[in-house]
Amino acid sequence: MSVEIERNPTRAVTIGNVTIGAGHPIAVQSMCATHTQDVEATTQQTNALFDAGADVVRIAVDSRKDAEALAEIRKRTAANLSVDLQENYRLAEHVAPHVDKIRYNPGHLYHHEREKPWQEKVRYIVGIAAENDCAIRIGVNCGSVDPDKLSLFPPDDSIAPMLSSALEHCELLDGLGFTRYCVSMKDSDPSKVIEVNRRFAEQRPDVPLHLGVTEAGMPPDGVIKTRIAFEQLIGRGIGDTIRVSLTVPNDRKHEEIKAGRGILADIAAGRVRSVVDFGLDTLNIISCPSCSRVENEAFVVLAQDVKELTRYAKDHAITIAVMGCRVNGPGETDDADLGLWCGPKYVNLKKGEQELGAYPYDEILGRLKEELDALIEAKTPG
Ligand code: SF4
Numbered sequence: 001m002s003v004e005i006e007r008n009p010t011r012a013v014t015i016g017n018v019t020i021g022a023g024h025p026i027a028v029q030s031m032c033a034t035h036t037q038d039v040e041a042t043t044q045q046t047n048a049l050f051d052a053g054a055d056v057v058r059i060a061v062d063s064r065k066d067a068e069a070l071a072e073i074r075k076r077t078a079a080n081l082s083v084d085l086q087e088n089y090r091l092a093e094h095v096a097p098h099v100d101k102i103r104y105n106p107g108h109l110y111h112h113e114r115e116k117p118w119q120e121k122v123r124y125i126v127g128i129a130a131e132n133d134c135a136i137r138i139g140v141n142c143g144s145v146d147p148d149k150l151s152l153f154p155p156d157d158s159i160a161p162m163l164s165s166a167l168e169h170c171e172l173l174d175g176l177g178f179t180r181y182c183v184s185m186k187d188s189d190p191s192k193v194i195e196v197n198r199r200f201a202e203q204r205p206d207v208p209l210h211l212g213v214t215e216a217g218m219p220p221d222g223v224i225k226t227r228i229a230f231e232q233l234i235g236r237g238i239g240d241t242i243r244v245s246l247t248v249p250n251d252r253k254h255e256e257i258k259a260g261r262g263i264l265a266d267i268a269a270g271r272v273r274s275v276v277d278f279g280l281d282t283l284n285i286i287s288c289p290s291c292s293r294v295e296n297e298a299f300v301v302l303a304q305d306v307k308e309l310t311r312y313a314k315d316h317a318i319t320i321a322v323m324g325c326r327v328n329g330p331g332e333t334d335d336a337d338l339g340l341w342c343g344p345k346y347v348n349l350k351k352g353e354q355e356l357g358a359y360p361y362d363e364i365l366g367r368l369k370e371e372l373d374a375l376i377e378a379k380t381p382g
Contacts, residue, residue: 031060061084167200234267336352
C-alpha cells in the first residue's frame with residue numbers, strides 16, 4: 001500500500017546533480033564527522049555515505065587549511081558536496097569552487113567582523129554562490145539563534161526567533177534575486193521542529209525545506225525522535241530534503257542514510273507510528289551527531305556511557321545534553337537540565353545555564369551522577 005501525499009508547491013533547487021523541491025523525490029543527506037584536514041579519512045567517509053545512497057554530503061570548514069583539504073576531497077569523490085560555513089563566513093570564496101551548496105547559519109554571522117552589518121555578509125555569500133554555481137541553505141539552529149532575534153521575543157518562546165530569522169534571510173535573498181536556496185530550522189525537540197517548520201511552510205510554501213532534528217542522539221532513540229518529526233511534517237507535504245543526525249562512531253555514519261531512507265519508505269507506505277507522546281515524562285538524552293569539530297574522539301563513547309549510567313533515572317522528566325565541542329556545546333546545553341560539552345582534555349558540566357566546572361574524562365561520569373541524584377531528589381515531592 002502507498003499513500004498519496006500532496007507536497008507543498010516548493011520551487012526547484014539544484015544541488016550538483018540532485019534537484020530538491022517542486023515534487024522531486026525527497027533527498028537524503030548526511031555529514032562527515034571526520035577531521036576535514038584528514039583528507040584520507042574524510043574522502044573515505046564521503047564515499048561511504050555516497051555509496052550508502054547519500055544525495056548530498058556535508059563537510060564542515062573552519063579554516064583555510066580545511067578549505068584546502070576540501071579542494072583535494074572534491075577530486076576524489078563523485079558525491080554532491082555541501083559545505084558548512086560556521087563562524088568565518090569569508091571562507092566561502094575558498095570553498096565555493098569545490099562544492100555544490102553552501103550552508104550558512106544566520107546566528108553565526110556576527111562572530112566574524114562584528115562591526116559589519118549581517119546583510120552585507122549575506123550579500124557576499126550570495127555573490128560567491130552565484131559565481132560558483134552553488135545552492136545555499138539558510139541553516140537556523142536552536143542553540144545558535146541570532147542574538148538580535150532572541151531579544152525580540154519572550155525567553156520561553158524559542159520558535160518565534162528561529163522563524164523570524166529564517167524569514168528575514170529569505171526576504172534578503174529574494175531581494176537579491178537569488179532563489180536557489182532552501183531553509184532549515186532545527187531543534188533537538190521534535191515537537192518544536194514540527195511547529196517551526198509547519199509555521200514556516202504556511203508563510204513560505206514556495207521555499208524548499210531541509211528537515212532535521214538536531215542532536216537527536218544515539219540509535220534507536222535518535223531515529224525515533226527524528227521519525228516523529230518527519231512523519232508529522234512529510235505526512236503533511238512539508239519537507240524536500242532530510243538529514244537524520246545520529247551519534248554513532250565514524251564507521252557507522254552511513255546508518256544516517258539507512259535510517260532516513262527507512263523513514264521515507266515507511267511514510268510513503270503509510271506505516272506511520274508517531275502517535276506516541278514522546279519523552280515528556282521520561283529521561284531524555286540528547287547528543288550531537290558529531291562532526292569534524294569534535295575535540296576528543298572519546299565523545300561518542302562518553303555519550304553511550306551517559307546513556308548507560310543514567311538508565312536508572314528513566315522515569316524522571318529530566319533532559320541531559322551531551323555535545324562534542326565548544327562551537328555549539330555551550331549554547332546548545334543551556335536548555336537541558338544537565339549538560340556536558342567536550343573539550344580536548346576536559347568535559348564541561350552545566351546545570352541549566354550554570355557552569356559547574358570542567359572534569360577529566362575519567363571523572364565526569366561520577367560528577368554527572370552526583371548532580372543527577374541531587375536533581376531527582378529536588379524533583380521528588382515530599
Ligand atoms: Fe559538531 Fe560540535 Fe555540533 Fe557536535 S556540537 S555536531 S561536534 S559542531
